[in-house]
Amino acid sequence: MKKISDLKKKYDKLQLEFGEPNLDSIYNGGCENNPDICFIFMNPTGRNIASVKTWKGRKSPWLGTKNIWKLFFSVGLLNENLYNEILNKKPKDWDYDFCDKVYDEIENNKLFITNLGKCTQIDARPLPDSVLSKYLDLLLEEIDIINPKVIITFGNQVSSIILDKKISVSENRKIYHELKYKKKIYKVYPVYYPVGNGIFNIDKSIEDIKWIIDNELK
Numbered sequence: 001m002k003k004i005s006d007l008k009k010k011y012d013k014l015q016l017e018f019g020e021p022n023l024d025s026i027y028n029g030g031c032e033n034n035p036d037i038c039f040i041f042m043n044p045t046g047r048n049i050a051s052v053k054t055w056k057g058r059k060s061p062w063l064g065t066k067n068i069w070k071l072f073f074s075v076g077l078l079n080e081n082l083y084n085e086i087l088n089k090k091p092k093d094w095d096y097d098f099c100d101k102v103y104d105e106i107e108n109n110k111l112f113i114t115n116l117g118k119c120t121q122i123d124a125r126p127l128p129d130s131v132l133s134k135y136l137d138l139l140l141e142e143i144d145i146i147n148p149k150v151i152i153t154f155g156n157q158v159s160s161i162i163l164d165k166k167i168s169v170s171e172n173r174k175i176y177h178e179l180k181y182k183k184k185i186y187k188v189y190p191v192y193y194p195v196g197n198g199i200f201n202i203d204k205s206i207e208d209i210k211w212i213i214d215n216e217l218k
Contacts, residue, residue, distance in 0.1 A: 002145055004032050007138055011118040018131050019119030023051040028114035028142065029060030029103045035112040036217050038148035040139070042158050042193070043117035043127055049091050050099070051120045057096035060103055061113050064091035067195045069102075071202060075209045077109050112146055114139070116158045124196050132161050140181050150216045151179065151186050152209065155193035163188060173204070174211050187216070 008027060015025040026044035041061060044051060049064030062068045069086045072078040082105055089098070106113060116139055117132045139162070143151065153159040159167040163177050169190045176187040191208050192201035 002141065004028065004142060004145055007141060010138055011135075014134060015119050017119075018117070018127075018134065020046065020122050022053070023120040023122070024053055024055070024059060025118040026051055026059050026061055026115065026120055027118060028112065029058060030106040030112040031108075031110045032112065032146050034110075035146055035148045036110040036150065037212075038112045038114065038143065038146060038151045040151065040153045040158060040162065041113070041115045042155060043115050043132070044120045045124050046120060046122045047091075048120070049094050057099055058103060060099070061115055063099050063102075064094045067199065067202075071194045071205060071209070072106075072111075074206045075213065077111060078105060112148060114142060116161060129157065129161060132157065136161060143179075143186065144182055144184070147184070148186065150176075150212060151188045152212065153188055153190050154205075155198065156190075158193075159188070159190035163190075169193075173208055174215075 011025040011027060019025065023046055026048050044061060047065055048062065049055065050057060050059045066086060069078060069083060073080065073083040082102065086102070117127060117135045119131065121127070153162055156167055156169055159169065163179060167190050169192050172190045176189050179186040179188045189208070189212050192198060192205045194202040194205040
């Protein structure tokens with residue numbers, strides 16, 4: 001039976017082809033056994049403190065950053081004490097134990113966080129569809145292994161590639177699409193990208209995720 005960790009070598013190979021060769025791939029993190037929600041973002045950047053080659057701890061999304069954790073706290077998926085700890089830490093203060101503490105909370109809340117593309121870039125430059133599409137088969141394997149109840153995809157580009165059709169989040173709020181893979185059907189909800197250039201849409205992201213939790217998981 002395949003495990004999530006079995007995919008790392010393939011991601012590392014793609015990092016050399018499509019990412020910054022002096023940085024490492026960022027993989028995923030959280031509950032790997034039937035999570036309530038699988039959150040799929042775009043691709044990592046060098047702001048993630050785990051992307052440097054000297055980092056020996058977990059290589060999960062959003063380590064050493066702040067903005068994205070506001071989203072998880074605001075929808076009730078991160079406790080207030082931990083969120084306040086995150087706000088008070090500088091990137092260099094995220095040690096291995098604290099990174100594990102954050103993702104223990106994510107796992108306990110039955111969440112799984114990943115990116116479509118695992119190719120870490122120096123900055124938040126946009127990646128073409130052709131690059132992100134190279135990761136689709138591996139992402140589908142991830143989904144098959146963890147078997148989430150619901151999938152949330154962030155942004156038009158990621159949603160369109162995963163669902164293999166043009167998706168405009170603004171026209172698909174609180175609407176799910178079916179993703180079929182290996183005889184399974186998953187519910188996929190496109191949601192506004194909530195950080196970076198999408199920070200102005202974070203309130204819409206929060207509203208829609210709360211709705212999804214209320215209507216799919218309660």
